[in-house]
């Protein structure tokens with residue numbers, strides 16, 4: 001029996017934990033894959049002035065607050 005597991009593990013760049021299930025979402029600022037625990041949807045102003053909720057990792061959120 002061959003187990004063709006094509007699902008590749010992904011790792012959260014904040015907590016460095018490997019995840020075998022699901023798909024990691026990329027931060028819209030640093031484009032690094034982040035787990036749901038460390039990714040928050042924050043309103044980001046678009047050039048048109050419209051606020052759009054974008055996924056931003058906690059690292060970029062802290063950096064933006066400084």
Ligand SMILES: [Zn+2]
Pocket residue numbers: 012013014015016017034035036037038
């Ligand atoms: Zn994480």
Ligand SMILES: [Zn+2]
Pocket residue numbers: 027028029030031032056057058059060061
């Ligand atoms: Zn980020």
